[in-house]
Amino acid sequence: MDFLVRIDTSDAYELPLDERNDLIERERVRGRELMAEGVLRHFWRLPGRRANIGIWTAPDADALEEALTSLPIWPYADIEVTALATHPMTRQMAAVRP
Amino acid sequence: MDFLVRIDTSDAYELPLDERNDLIERERVRGRELMAEGVLRHFWRLPGRRANIGIWTAPDADALEEALTSLPIWPYADIEVTALATHPMTRQMAAVRP
Amino acid sequence: MDFLVRIDTSDAYELPLDERNDLIERERVRGRELMAEGVLRHFWRLPGRRANIGIWTAPDADALEEALTSLPIWPYADIEVTALATHPMTRQMAAVRP
Amino acid sequence: MDFLVRIDTSDAYELPLDERNDLIERERVRGRELMAEGVLRHFWRLPGRRANIGIWTAPDADALEEALTSLPIWPYADIEVTALATHPMTRQMAAVRP
Amino acid sequence: MDFLVRIDTSDAYELPLDERNDLIERERVRGRELMAEGVLRHFWRLPGRRANIGIWTAPDADALEEALTSLPIWPYADIEVTALATHPMTRQMAAVRP
Amino acid sequence: MDFLVRIDTSDAYELPLDERNDLIERERVRGRELMAEGVLRHFWRLPGRRANIGIWTAPDADALEEALTSLPIWPYADIEVTALATHPMTRQMAAVRP
Amino acid sequence: MDFLVRIDTSDAYELPLDERNDLIERERVRGRELMAEGVLRHFWRLPGRRANIGIWTAPDADALEEALTSLPIWPYADIEVTALATHPMTRQMAAVRP
Amino acid sequence: MDFLVRIDTSDAYELPLDERNDLIERERVRGRELMAEGVLRHFWRLPGRRANIGIWTAPDADALEEALTSLPIWPYADIEVTALATHPMTRQMAAVRP
Amino acid sequence: MDFLVRIDTSDAYELPLDERNDLIERERVRGRELMAEGVLRHFWRLPGRRANIGIWTAPDADALEEALTSLPIWPYADIEVTALATHPMTRQMAAVRP
Amino acid sequence: MDFLVRIDTSDAYELPLDERNDLIERERVRGRELMAEGVLRHFWRLPGRRANIGIWTAPDADALEEALTSLPIWPYADIEVTALATHPMTRQMAAVRP
Numbered sequence: 001m002d003f004l005v006r007i008d009t010s011d012a013y014e015l016p017l018d019e020r021n022d023l024i025e026r027e028r029v030r031g032r033e034l035m036a037e038g039v040l041r042h043f044w045r046l047p048g049r050r051a052n053i054g055i056w057t058a059p060d061a062d063a064l065e066e067a068l069t070s071l072p073i074w075p076y077a078d079i080e081v082t083a084l085a086t087h088p089m090t091r092q093m094a095a096v097r098p
Numbered sequence: 099m100d101f102l103v104r105i106d107t108s109d110a111y112e113l114p115l116d117e118r119n120d121l122i123e124r125e126r127v128r129g130r131e132l133m134a135e136g137v138l139r140h141f142w143r144l145p146g147r148r149a150n151i152g153i154w155t156a157p158d159a160d161a162l163e164e165a166l167t168s169l170p171i172w173p174y175a176d177i178e179v180t181a182l183a184t185h186p187m188t189r190q191m192a193a194v195r196p
Numbered sequence: 197m198d199f200l201v202r203i204d205t206s207d208a209y210e211l212p213l214d215e216r217n218d219l220i221e222r223e224r225v226r227g228r229e230l231m232a233e234g235v236l237r238h239f240w241r242l243p244g245r246r247a248n249i250g251i252w253t254a255p256d257a258d259a260l261e262e263a264l265t266s267l268p269i270w271p272y273a274d275i276e277v278t279a280l281a282t283h284p285m286t287r288q289m290a291a292v293r294p
Numbered sequence: 295m296d297f298l299v300r301i302d303t304s305d306a307y308e309l310p311l312d313e314r315n316d317l318i319e320r321e322r323v324r325g326r327e328l329m330a331e332g333v334l335r336h337f338w339r340l341p342g343r344r345a346n347i348g349i350w351t352a353p354d355a356d357a358l359e360e361a362l363t364s365l366p367i368w369p370y371a372d373i374e375v376t377a378l379a380t381h382p383m384t385r386q387m388a389a390v391r392p
Numbered sequence: 393m394d395f396l397v398r399i400d401t402s403d404a405y406e407l408p409l410d411e412r413n414d415l416i417e418r419e420r421v422r423g424r425e426l427m428a429e430g431v432l433r434h435f436w437r438l439p440g441r442r443a444n445i446g447i448w449t450a451p452d453a454d455a456l457e458e459a460l461t462s463l464p465i466w467p468y469a470d471i472e473v474t475a476l477a478t479h480p481m482t483r484q485m486a487a488v489r490p
Numbered sequence: 491m492d493f494l495v496r497i498d499t500s501d502a503y504e505l506p507l508d509e510r511n512d513l514i515e516r517e518r519v520r521g522r523e524l525m526a527e528g529v530l531r532h533f534w535r536l537p538g539r540r541a542n543i544g545i546w547t548a549p550d551a552d553a554l555e556e557a558l559t560s561l562p563i564w565p566y567a568d569i570e571v572t573a574l575a576t577h578p579m580t581r582q583m584a585a586v587r588p
Numbered sequence: 589m590d591f592l593v594r595i596d597t598s599d600a601y602e603l604p605l606d607e608r609n610d611l612i613e614r615e616r617v618r619g620r621e622l623m624a625e626g627v628l629r630h631f632w633r634l635p636g637r638r639a640n641i642g643i644w645t646a647p648d649a650d651a652l653e654e655a656l657t658s659l660p661i662w663p664y665a666d667i668e669v670t671a672l673a674t675h676p677m678t679r680q681m682a683a684v685r686p
Numbered sequence: 687m688d689f690l691v692r693i694d695t696s697d698a699y700e701l702p703l704d705e706r707n708d709l710i711e712r713e714r715v716r717g718r719e720l721m722a723e724g725v726l727r728h729f730w731r732l733p734g735r736r737a738n739i740g741i742w743t744a745p746d747a748d749a750l751e752e753a754l755t756s757l758p759i760w761p762y763a764d765i766e767v768t769a770l771a772t773h774p775m776t777r778q779m780a781a782v783r784p
Numbered sequence: 785m786d787f788l789v790r791i792d793t794s795d796a797y798e799l800p801l802d803e804r805n806d807l808i809e810r811e812r813v814r815g816r817e818l819m820a821e822g823v824l825r826h827f828w829r830l831p832g833r834r835a836n837i838g839i840w841t842a843p844d845a846d847a848l849e850e851a852l853t854s855l856p857i858w859p860y861a862d863i864e865v866t867a868l869a870t871h872p873m874t875r876q877m878a879a880v881r882p
Numbered sequence: 883m884d885f886l887v888r889i890d891t892s893d894a895y896e897l898p899l900d901e902r903n904d905l906i907e908r909e910r911v912r913g914r915e916l917m918a919e920g921v922l923r924h925f926w927r928l929p930g931r932r933a934n935i936g937i938w939t940a941p942d943a944d945a946l947e948e949a950l951t952s953l954p955i956w957p958y959a960d961i962e963v964t965a966l967a968t969h970p971m972t973r974q975m976a977a978v979r980p
Contacts, residue, residue, distance in 0.1 A: 264733060440652070678826075
């Protein structure tokens with residue numbers, strides 16, 4: 001199932017610069033892994049904000065929780081999760097495609 | 099997985115009395131079915147309000163959506179869903195029980 | 197550019213049943229067109245709610261406004277739009293893919 | 295009676311690491327005791343958040359207050375309590391069960 | 393235990409005048425009964441608003457729910473309930489009084 | 491006249507322990523005086539929160555302000571005041587009592 | 589004592605035109621009386637809104653409630669009251685004036 | 687001085703179609719006049735919403751109130767006004783321009 | 785024109801005591817000047833809060849901004865400004881007074 | 883396309899004075915560049931607040947994000963972005979102008 005996930009990382013900007021840079025580097029590595037695994041499907045910057053919004057895919061909330069707490073930035077992040085249900089029209093479109 | 103679901107049924111109180119009574123009766127029948135199926139696990143009245151709050155169990159958000167839209171009161175209800183993840187302590191307790 | 201768009205259609209449920217059914221049918225037709233044109237890229241039901249959330253793609257806000265007001269449900273819909281910026285990591289991933 | 299209790303522990307993450315680890319360990323011990331006593335009945339993680347939501351059972355608000363302030367994390371926790379009333383349908387189901 | 397209860401009766405002002413007057417009269421009768429029973433302990437008008445705020449006493453949330461839904465105005469009222477715990481200082485004061 | 495007063499003392503929990511204990515002791519002394527003077531009439535803990543809610547009686551807002559700023563905890567407290575008006579039914583009940 | 593009072597009269601705009609005009613005329617008469625009595629001291633339009641904000645003076649909340657419910661527009665008005673305390677600097681200025 | 691003005695016209699969409707069309711036509715005429723007078727300086731649609739946001743210029747709040755209440759749509763509009771002050775940098779830029 | 789201005793000075797209470805006392809003294813001096821100049825017309829304490837609410841008079845928002853930023857407490861203050869328009873009834877009353 | 887951008891710079895006021903002055907100076911230089919490039923079109927102070935509100939013009943959200951993150955104050959700023967669509971009346975006016 002899919003989740004809409006908003007991650008605000010403002011608090012990480014209060015870390016000392018070298019600690020923050022190290023955190024960002026580790027965050028990128030983990031982010032790429034989650035993208036490669038198909039968990040982190042799409043994500044965007046919210047313009048002007050120290051936050052991103054993304055579509056995450058996981059079998060259930062436990063798997064999503066595991067993915068989110070694996071982020072190095074998790075202890076500093078404010079995360080909001082919204083469960084998403086498949087829209088009937090999306091299902092119909094998928095059904096008729098070859 | 100579990101979901102915390104808050105259902106506000108205030109709008110149903112604007113229906114004519116016989117229509118409302120019929121709706122409540124059909125709602126009870128469907129509610130009992132969902133309880134028997136283990137989908138609607140626990141639920142409570144919010145004292146003084148025309149609303150209830152409950153713990154629902156479904157494989158994913160699609161199955162929950164199907165259950166919620168099957169409620170006769172759905173067209174009149176304001177429903178808020180929060181996805182829940184298993185707490186590590188609950189998992190440990192379950193593991194040590196015979 | 198991409199936009200996160202939340203469309204609440206609760207007010208349409210106050211229409212007489214045949215008017216509502218006609219509206220839903222026309223909405224589906226227009227929705228399929230927008231999906232085919234690549235404007236409406238992904239969308240989901242918010243479980244339990246008479247609302248959907250989607251990712252829309254349009255050159256700018258004028259083109260998005262044109263797409264949204266072309267929806268038959270527009271006069272009854274409560275629509276919230278959030279502009280999205282490309283995330284640097286998405287850009288990097290796209291760059292290294294063949 | 296039952297209570298819905300939301301406990302946000304974000305502030306505890308600002309403690310030095312050893313102090314935090316000690317706190318978490320003591321919190322687990324007290325949590326297990328409250329579960330064994332039947333006060334803390336069910337609880338879940340809110341995915342992505344440093345918070346949990348649970349169903350607590352206590353004779354009244356005084357007994358709940360005593361249980362909540364006995365948590366080692368209490369001085370750092372932001373706690374929201376909602377009183378719950380038995381739903382008539384739950385009562386009926388219990389009555390017909392053997 | 394005690395509860396802080398805020399009752400907003402604005403919706404009742406949309407009833408036809410004679411229906412509203414009849415409702416107010418029945419509400420007063422029920423209110424006096426609840427005061428005599430010691431359930432409705434203190435209550436006040438919120439100046440300028442069609443609302444009151446009161447201290448209610450009931451063994452638990454079920455008994456409070458029963459009292460609140462017995463109000464003739466209940467179907468038109470927006471009611472907010474806050475559970476209250478005894479303050480340690482109030483307990484001490486009571487203990488030393490003859 | 492009466493006032494509903496909500497006092498959140500969370501910020502006092504950031505003081506060093508001995509400073510906080512001293513503050514609490516002085517707060518209790520002043521609280522008892524205000525209770526003896528009939529200014530602080532009733533008050534309760536909000537279960538789980540570092541806050542109390544009370545009914546205060548003072549001739550007007552100036553006298554209430556004087557009482558509230560006399561609290562040792564005032565510089566650390568977040569205080570919300572709601573003016574209350576006598577409810578007509580309370581007045582009638584008082585009139586018929588011997 | 590003084591009160592800050594915000595009166596939103598939007599609902600009155602849903603009345604039939606002649607009923608509304610009659611209401612406005614009676615409201616003006618009552619408003620002038622309250623100004624003459626020194627109860628309604630200053631008031632302003634909130635630009636663009638069907639609302640006004642004013643400084644009202646009354647011995648206590650009971651007297652204010654009496655004045656506000658005497659407004660012909662009261663059944664249609666949404667009224668918010670904030671109790672105000674004399675500022676020490678205002679008191680000093682008044683003391684030194686001849 | 688300048689004002690940021692947000693005008694939500696959703697309520698006008700509940701009028702009968704011919705009444706609404708007539709209102710929109712009159713609104714356009716008045717809007718063009720206010721643009722010609724330099725009162726309505728810039729304005730935009732909020733994409734997807736039945737609302738616009740604009741920069742209005744008027745000597746003071748009285749003149750703005752006069753302009754806003756002259757809009758045919760005023761009785762149906764929800765209007766929010768924010769007073770704006772000249773930014774020091776804007777003033778400097780203007781000073782150095784020929 | 786008049787403005788409703790709410791000034792919350794809570795942050796100033798986090799200054800060292802002598803710095804805070806010095807600030808308060810300078811604030812009083814500046815406050816008296818603004819009162820003498822007719823800019824700060826009326827102001828009140830919000831009972832229990834470290835905040836005041838006042839009626840300020842200035843030709844426009846630029847002049848108000850200049851007055852507010854001249855307050856020594858400005859860097860620590862949270863200030864909310866609402867533009868006020870003359871009420872037609874106030875104008876009429878003024879017109880008929882000798 | 884145009885964006886309404888609100889920038890709150892309160893956090894920068896917690897920097898040491900010389901660091902803050904340096905930041906403000908660099909901010910002014912960058913601000914002038916963005917004005918010269920036609921990106922930052924209009925902006926105003928919100929009276930009394932450490933915040934400004936402006937109209938920014940950029941091809942899309944990516945270009946806006948690039949402009950906003952180029953601001954020296956960005957790491958300390960709280961920025962809210964609203965996408966704006968051309969209003970049909972503005973388009974008509976532009977069309978008829980020579």
